[in-house]
Amino acid sequence: MGRRNEPIRVTRSSMPPFAEYAEMIRELWESHWLTNMGDFHQKLEKELKEYLQTRNLSLFVNGHLALEMAIQAFDLTGEVITTPFTFASTTHAIVRNGLTPVFCDIRADDYTLDFEKLESLITERTSAIIPVHVYGNLCNVEEIEAIAKRHQLKVIYDGAHAFGECLDQKGVASFGDACMFSFHATKVFNTIEGGAVAYQDPELACKINGLKNFGILDEETVAMVGGNGKMNEFQAAMGLCNLKHVQQEIEKRKQIYNRYKNRLSGISGIRLCPENPRVTKNYAYMPVVFEGYKKSRDQIFRELEEQGIYPRKYFYPCVNAYQCYRDRFRPEDTPVAKRISQEVLTLPMYADLPLDVVDEICDCILHRTKSKLGQA
Numbered sequence: 001m002g003r004r005n006e007p008i009r010v011t012r013s014s015m016p017p018f019a020e021y022a023e024m025i026r027e028l029w030e031s032h033w034l035t036n037m038g039d040f041h042q043k044l045e046k047e048l049k050e051y052l053q054t055r056n057l058s059l060f061v062n063g064h065l066a067l068e069m070a071i072q073a074f075d076l077t078g079e080v081i082t083t084p085f086t087f088a089s090t091t092h093a094i095v096r097n098g099l100t101p102v103f104c105d106i107r108a109d110d111y112t113l114d115f116e117k118l119e120s121l122i123t124e125r126t127s128a129i130i131p132v133h134v135y136g137n138l139c140n141v142e143e144i145e146a147i148a149k150r151h152q153l154k155v156i157y158d159g160a161h162a163f164g165e166c167l168d169q170k171g172v173a174s175f176g177d178a179c180m181f182s183f184h185a186t187k188v189f190n191t192i193e194g195g196a197v198a199y200q201d202p203e204l205a206c207k208i209n210g211l212k213n214f215g216i217l218d219e220e221t222v223a224m225v226g227g228n229g230k231m232n233e234f235q236a237a238m239g240l241c242n243l244k245h246v247q248q249e250i251e252k253r254k255q256i257y258n259r260y261k262n263r264l265s266g267i268s269g270i271r272l273c274p275e276n277p278r279v280t281k282n283y284a285y286m287p288v289v290f291e292g293y294k295k296s297r298d299q300i301f302r303e304l305e306e307q308g309i310y311p312r313k314y315f316y317p318c319v320n321a322y323q324c325y326r327d328r329f330r331p332e333d334t335p336v337a338k339r340i341s342q343e344v345l346t347l348p349m350y351a352d353l354p355l356d357v358v359d360e361i362c363d364c365i366l367h368r369t370k371s372k373l374g375q376a
Contacts, residue, residue, distance in 0.1 A: 004308070004357065004360075006308075007308040007309070007310060008308060008309045008310065008348050008353070008357055008361075009310050009348065010310055010311050010312040010314075010346060010347070010348050010349070011186045011348065011349060011350045012350040012352065012353075013185040013186065013190055013350075014188075014189075014190065014242060014245070014246075014249050014350070014351055015238075015242070016238075016241035016242055016244070016245060020241050021237065021238060021241050024040075024237045024240065024241060025233075025234060025237050027039075028040075028233055028234065028237070033233060034232055034233050034234070035230060035232045035233060036213075036230065037230065038233045038236070039233075040233045040236035040237045040240060041059060041231055041232075041233060041236045043236070043240060044059060044191070044231075044236045044239045044240050044243070045057055045058070045059055045196075047240065047243055048196060048239075048243070051164065051243065051246075052163075052164070052171050052172075052173040052181070052198060053166075053170065053171030053173060053174055054171060054173040054174060054198040054199075055202065056198060056199045056200065056201070056202050056204070056205060057173070057196050057197070057198045057199075058196060058197050058199075058205065058208045058209055058212065059194065059195075059196050059230075059231040059236070060194065060195040060196060060197065060212055060229045060230075060231055061193060061194065061195070061212075061228070061229050061230055061231050061232070061235070062182070062183075062184065062193045062194060062195050062229075063089065063160050063180055063181065063182025063183065063184060063194070063195030063196075064089040064092070064093060064182075064195070065195065065212065065227070065229035066180045066181070066182075066195035066196055066197045066229070067089065067090070067093040067156070067158060067180040067195075067197070068092075068093040068096055068097065069197070069208060069211040069212055069226075069227070069229055070156055070178050070180055070197045070199070070208065071093055071094065071097045071099070071128075071130075071156060072097055072211055073204055073207045073208045073211060074128065074154050074156070074177070074178075076097065076099055076127040076128050076154065077099070077125075077127050078099065078100065078125035078126060078127050079099065079100045079101075079102045079123060079125045079126045079127065080094050080099050080100070080101055080102065080126070080127060080128045080129070080130055081101075081102045081103075081104050081113075081118060081121050081122070081126060081128075081129045081130070082094060082101050082102070082103065082104070082113070082129070082130040082131070082132070083103065083104060083105075083106055083112070083113045083131065083132050083134075083337070084103040084105075084106075084318040084319040084320040084321075084329075084331070084334050084337045085106045085111055085132070085134060085315055085318060085319075085334075085337040085340060085341065086132045086134070086158065086315060086319060087160070087315065088319065088322070089158075089160075090130060090132055090158045090319070091319045091325070094130065099127075100125075101319075101329075102121050102126070103319070103320050103329060103333065103334050103337075104117055104118050104121055104334070105117055105333075105334040105335065105336045105337055106134075106334070106336050106337045106340065107336070108336050108340070109273075109274055110134070110137040110273055110274065110276075111134045111135065111137060111273075111287075111337075111340055111344075112131065112132065112133065112134050112137055112138070112139040112140070113129075113131040113132065113139055113144070114336070115139075115140050115143040115144050115147065118144065118147055119147050119151075122147075122151050122153070126151070126153060127153065127154065128153055128154040128155065128156060129144060129147075129148055129153055129154070129155050129156075130155075130156050130157070130158060131144055131155070131157055131158070132157070132158040132160075132161075133157060133158065133159050133160075133161055133162035133165070133172065134161060135161055135273065135284060135285040135287050135346070136161050136162055136165060136281055136282050136283070136284040136285060137273055137276070138162060138165060138167055138172060138276065138279055139157070141157075141167065141175040141176070145175065145176065154176075154177045154178075155175075155176035155177050155178075156176060156177060156178045156179070156180070157172070157175060157176045157178070157179040157180065158180055159172055159173070159179040159180055159181050160180065160181065160182035160184075160187070160195075161187075161284050161285065162179075162181075162282070162284075163181055163182075163183075163187060163188050163189045163282055163284070164188065164189065164246065164250070164280075164282050165279060165280055165281060165282050166279070166280040167278055167279055167280075168278050169280070173198035176200075177199065177200055177201070178197055178198065178199040178200070178204075179197070179198045179199075180195065180196070180197050181195055181196045181197075181198070182194075182195045183195055183196065183235075183239060187284070188246065188249065188250065188253070188282045188283075188284050189239070189242055189243065189246050189249075190238065190239075190242060191231065191235040191236065191238050191239035191242070192234070192235050192238050193235060194231050194235045194239060207224070210223060210224055210226055211224060211226040211227065211229070212226065212227065212228070212229030212230055213226060213228070213229075213230060214226045214227065214228060248351075249351040250282055250283060250351075252351035252352070253282070253283035253284075253349065253350070253351055254281075254283050255355070256283070256286075256349060256350075256351075256353050256355065256358055257281075257283045257286060257349070259355050259358045259359070260272075260286050260288075260347065260358060260361075260362065263358070263359065263362035263366075264288060264362060264365065264366075267293075267366070268292075268293070269290060269291060269292045269293030269294065270288060270289075270290060270293055270365075271288070271289040271290075271291055272287075272288060272289075273287060283349070284349070285314070285346050285349055286346060286347040286348070286349040287314070287344050287345070287346050287347075288344070288345050288346075288347060288365075289340060289343045289344050289345075290343050290344075290345065291343050295365075297313070297342065297343050297344065297345050300345060300364075300365055301313065301345060303364055304361065304364055304365075307360070307364055309348065309357075309360070309361055309364070310348070311345050311346060311347050311348060312345070312346045313341075313344070313345060313346075314344070314345075314346040315341055315344075316341045316342065316344070317331070317341055318331050318334065318337050318338055318341045320333070320334060320337075321338070321341075347361055348361065
């Protein structure tokens with residue numbers, strides 16, 4: 001193996017050729033139209049509707065505001081059932097809307113919300129379910145939506161990890177009442193920062209788009225109390241460029257995923273996510289659970305860091321163990337989520353990750369090797 005003089009981060013942003021992006025944004029210098037739903041914004045919305053197989057989609061400056069304002073658009077009240085095994089944004093978006101999160105435990109195999117435990121948590125105060133497609137593992141949408149229909153609940157998916165994925169060739173944006181996507185720089189598809197909400201009811205468009213623009217509907221009409229969630233033209237331009245290359249990026253990720261899988265499958269104490277043959281994957285993450293392995297998750301984490309490799313304890317701690325929620329929730333109430341959060345490590349995964357570095361990471365996990373950072 002040759003020299004590796006740079007550290008390996010858990011991810012690295014996919015970017016188009018510099019000349020391609022520079023040429024696209026040249027138009028912005030000529031038009032001076034930088035925000036407020038310009039040409040690039042409108043074009044990206046149109047192309048994403050086609051790619052994600054949805055008729056209704058609104059772009060946002062980031063995924064968090066997309067989720068927060070989608071929740072607001074549905075006029076939810078009372079309690080919302082969700083998962084503690086997620087990024088902070090999911091729960092914060094619920095709480096910042098004045099709603100009470102109710103945590104449902106997760107499934108031990110794919111880390112998504114456990115639909116078998118869902119119905120027991122529904123009360124007369126429940127207004128919605130917000131499940132999370134974790135690491136690109138899709139929730140059991142059929143079971144969740146059947147339960148929601150029986151109890152007349154809204155379903156808003158956090159699809160931050162599920163961009164472009166399909167279930168039986170049907171785009172993930174097609175499920176539930178709405179689905180949020182994140183286009184953060186670390187995601188499979190990015191607009192530098194950014195996000196979107198796909199939704200089934202076209203009548204929601206006016207409200208969602210109003211909420212992200214201060215409640216302004218036209219020059220003289222402010223119809224609601226909104227905020228500022230608009231995606232700017234530089235973000236949209238990056239999205240248009242990246243969308244041209246996203247399938248190629250996913251294919252590269254697949255090769256890296258398969259290399260990890262070949263090296264780490266069948267090892268006692270190491271568990272990889274099962275693959276669902278019905279799902280078209282985007283290979284967003286490489287989660288590995290260390291349960292009864294010869295080294296703990298934290299030992300593996302430290303040894304990789306010593307070699308200049310930086311994985312992530314993603315998600316640790318569970319949301320219901322956060323300091324800001326400590327007096328309200330108990331991680332012991334969701335024991336599977338608590339255990340997985342203590343055992344999971346997401347390994348470096350991005351389109352340009354060299355396969356020999358993947359081998360180096362696997363070698364470190366399987367048997368301690370000498371650091372190659374800066375060595376021949």
